[in-house]
Amino acid sequence: METSHLVRRLQLLQRRLCEMANDLGNLTDPEIVAVSEEADRLIIQLQRLRKEEAEYRKMSNHTCNVSMLATSKLAEEIGQQERAFFVKHS
Incomplete structure (x- = not known):
C-alpha cells in the first residue's frame, strides 16, 4: 500500500478516534480500543515503509557514488552528466 494512502487512512482514524472519544467519553470503550489498535497497525506499517x-x-x-568513482571520465564530464558544478583548482 502506498505511503500517502496510509497517511490519509491514519488521519481519518485519528479524526474518528476524537469524535468517538467526545461521543462516548470513555477511552477504554471496546470500539475506541479497536480503532486505536487499527491506527497503531497503520503507524507501524508506515514506519516500516519509511525505513525501507x-x-x-x-x-x-551508495551505488551511484561507487559507479561514479569507478568510471574513468574527467571530473568535468561527470559534473556535466550529473548536473553538478565542479571548480578545478590548478
Missing part, C-alpha cells in the same frame, strides 16, 4: 525507503535511497546513493 530510507534504506533503498541510501543503497541507491
